[in-house]
Amino acid sequence: MNDTIAAISTPPGRSALAVVRLxxxxxxxxxxxxxxxxxxxxxxAVPRTLRHGTAWDSDGDVIxxxxxxxxxxxxxxxxxxxVEFTCHGGDWSxxxxxxxxxxxxxxxxxxxxxxxxxxxxxxxxLARAEAVADVIHAESALxxxxxxxxxxxxxxxGLSNVAEPLRDLLAxxxxxxxxxxxxxxxxxxxxxxxxxARAAGALRSVLQGAxxxxxxxxxxxxxxxxxxxxxxxxxxxxxxxxxxxLVAAVPGTTRDAVSERVALGGVPVRLIDTAGLRExxxxxxxxxxxxxxxxxARTREELAGADAALLVLDASAAWTDADAAAWAxxxxxxxxxxxNKSDLAAVIVLPSSCVQxxxxxxxxxxxxxxxxxxxxxAAALTSRSTDDPAVALVTNARHIDALRRAQLAIEExxxxxxxxxxxxxxxxxxxxxxxxxxxxxxxxxxDLLARIFARFCIGK
Ligand SMILES: Nc1nc2c(ncn2[C@@H]2O[C@H](COP(=O)(O)OP(=O)(O)OP(=O)(O)O)[C@@H](O)[C@H]2O)c(=O)[nH]1
Ligand SMILES: [Mg+2]
Numbered sequence: 001m002n003d004t005i006a007a008i009s010t011p012p013g014r015s016a017l018a019v020v021r022l023x024x025x026x027x028x029x030x031x032x033x034x035x036x037x038x039x040x041x042x043x044x045a046v047p048r049t050l051r052h053g054t055a056w057d058s059d060g061d062v063i064x065x066x067x068x069x070x071x072x073x074x075x076x077x078x079x080x081x082x083v084e085f086t087c088h089g090g091d092w093s094x095x096x097x098x099x100x101x102x103x104x105x106x107x108x109x110x111x112x113x114x115x116x117x118x119x120x121x122x123x124x125x126l127a128r129a130e131a132v133a134d135v136i137h138a139e140s141a142l143x144x145x146x147x148x149x150x151x152x153x154x155x156x157x158g159l160s161n162v163a164e165p166l167r168d169l170l171a172x173x174x175x176x177x178x179x180x181x182x183x184x185x186x187x188x189x190x191x192x193x194x195x196x197a198r199a200a201g202a203l204r205s206v207l208q209g210a211x212x213x214x215x216x217x218x219x220x221x222x223x224x225x226x227x228x229x230x231x232x233x234x235x236x237x238x239x240x241x242x243x244x245x246l247v248a249a250v251p252g253t254t255r256d257a258v259s260e261r262v263a264l265g266g267v268p269v270r271l272i273d274t275a276g277l278r279e280x281x282x283x284x285x286x287x288x289x290x291x292x293x294x295x296x297a298r299t300r301e302e303l304a305g306a307d308a309a310l311l312v313l314d315a316s317a318a319w320t321d322a323d324a325a326a327w328a329x330x331x332x333x334x335x336x337x338x339x340n341k342s343d344l345a346a347v348i349v350l351p352s353s354c355v356q357x358x359x360x361x362x363x364x365x366x367x368x369x370x371x372x373x374x375x376x377x378a379a380a381l382t383s384r385s386t387d388d389p390a391v392a393l394v395t396n397a398r399h400i401d402a403l404r405r406a407q408l409a410i411e412e413x414x415x416x417x418x419x420x421x422x423x424x425x426x427x428x429x430x431x432x433x434x435x436x437x438x439x440x441x442x443x444x445x446x447d448l449l450a451r452i453f454a455r456f457c458i459g460k
Contacts, residue, residue: 004030005113006106008094009459015089020097021459022085022106023078023114028070031083033104034097035068042083047072055087057100064093078114079121112456116449119441126441126452127155130396133455134217141266142216142382146393155394156440158206162199163436166410169195170429177422188417188425196414196429203407206394210403212382213395215307219261219268220381223302225330226312227322228252228276231340234364235312236273239264239374245273252276252288255295257302265378272306274299277326300329308334308380310373315361316344319351327354336376338362342369399439406435 004024010017022031032041037053045051047070055063066087076082087093102108112133119129131150138144150156169192176188224232228251236245236258245258252275259272275295283292303309311330313323337359339348343366350359360376362369394400413428437443444452 004106005109005117006030006098006101007109007114007459008098009114010089010094012095013089013091017086018089018094019459020085020087020094020101021114022083022101023076023080023109023117024106025081026105027081027083030101030104030106031068031070031085034063034100035066035085037068042068042070045070047075055085055097055100057096058103063096063100064088066093066097074121074123077123078117079123080117109458110453111458112453112460113458115456115460116453119449124153125156126444126449127159127396127399127439128153129441130399130452131155132460133452134395136457136460137455139261140216140219140263140268143268143395146213146216146395149393150395155206155399158202159436159440162202162206162406163433163440165195166199166429166433166436169199170426170433173422173426173429177426180422188422192425193414193417196410196417199432200407200410200414203403203410207400207403207407209393210400213393214397214400215381216268216393217395219270220307221270221272221302221305222308222310222377222381223257223272223274223299223306223333224310224312225274225277225299225303226326227278227314227320230276230312230314230317231364232276232312233258233273235310235338235340235362235370235373236260236271238362238364238367238370239271239377251278252283252292252295255291257298264374264381267378267381269377269381272302274302277329278322279325282322303329303333306333308336308377310377311335311337312340313337313348313359314341315339315346315348316341317347319348324351331357334380336360336373336380338369338373340364402435402438406432409435 002025004022004026006022009019009021028042032043034055035042035053037051039051051068054065057063064087066085069084071082073079073081085097087097115129115132118124119126128151131147134147135144135151138147224236226232233245233247233254237243240260240262244260246253254273254275257272257274259270262269262271277296277299280293283289309330311327337357339359339361342361343363360369360373362373394403409428409432413425416424416428434443
């Protein structure tokens with residue numbers, strides 16, 4: 001990996017500026033083949049100081065007027081000597097500059113190659129390197145906030161709080177195993193089991209946020225439910241801001257669940273519109289009845305798989321048994337209640353047992369109350385823990401899997417520490433450290449690394 005790589009780090013197309021980066025031992029020499037400045041060669045430049053100059057191609061034609069900065073190894077993003085150029089945006093400046101650098105001896109960087117070098121040079125662990133990709137790919141404000149915390153090392157710190165004590169415990173258990181071979185079997189002292197219990201507890205708190213982390217990345221699943229014709233599809237469209245689902249005055253319009261991604265108050269959500277719930281026996285007989293019954297079964301499935309429910313009621317109609325049935329189902333999940341059609345004269349009277357759910361008055365038709373509903377849904381789908389900047393939520397499925405394996409191994413080691421031979425305890429601790437190492441990258445296979453860095457953009 002000692003060759004010098006170059007890439008354009010900004011997206012193609014018209015923009016004010018573009019960034020082209022070089023990293024590797026020959027970065028300065030290659031840059032000086034292209035860059036000219038009144039203040040002299042970059043080889044003589046003060047590191048981390050901007051130089052103003054011009055770039056030239058091999059035909060002696062000027063490419064652009066630009067700025068260059070030199071970063072000396074190891075104090076750079078990659079840990080290698082780097083030169084970063086800021087030239088003008090557009091279709092030509094950066095590509096021509098890159099071509100000149102390649103002609104000057106650099107190699108075109110692959111996806112994520114700068115970050116891969118940063119990882120290989122010990123500038124960041126794997127969890128942080130992956131978080132860089134998550135920052136770039138974040139699809140919501142919340143996902144971005146959680147990824148950014150990991151870039152600055154919140155997860156890495158949380159994990160080293162687990163791994164460091166485990167390493168100490170492993171060293172002690174191994175020493176005792178060696179010693180026992182000389183003097184005969186000896187039980188492990190109680191502080192080993194206690195230390196393992198502490199490590200398990202620390203990991204458990206890291207994992208606790210995993211479910212929330214997954215929602216932040218993939219979107220929480222929110223099912224809109226209610227009896228037929230209350231305006232679920234209308235409200236679904238109002239929340240989306242587009243006419244996605246079919247709306248009609250006939251009850252039983254929605255048959256199949258329709259889902260769309262949307263951000264509610266910065267929280268990514270998969271919104272699911274469902275078929276109206278009614279007693280299967282109440283479905284009017286006719287050629288469409290079997291389809292509606294299938295739709296109702298599908299609604300129950302969607303609700304079971306949802307993180308939360310939005311129960312929709314029709315404020316302009318009387319409370320019915322079908323509302324009561326929908327209510328009972330919806331409240332098996334965290335649930336927000338919307339009183340829709342509040343633009344019409346209010347008729348509904350909620351049973352006293354339902355009033356404390358604090359229903360929100362909305363109108364899918366006029367849009368009244370929809371902003372407040374969005375905020376209430378966002379609040380219901382997150383929790384205070386996402387607001388605490390010190391909390392690192394594990395958002396990555398690969399991390400969650402490895403950490404769960406580490407958790408099991410630590411618990412196993414804790415049980416073994418009470419009565420099993422020291423070798424068994426040491427073996428389980430090693431399994432746990434190995435699993436933690438898959439997240440930090442200490443124990444990541446080249447194959448895994450290749451897959452992870454392939455997710456990145458070229459130039460990062
Ligand atoms: N006045 C008024 N009418 C509404 C409002 N929301 C929906 N409607 C009307 O109520 C009827 C049913 O709306 P839908 O959105 O199809 O209701 P749904 O709950 O999806 O119905 P199903 O799919 O059959 O379960 C339509 O005629 C809508 O125009 C509202 O806020 N105010
Ligand atoms: Mg509908």
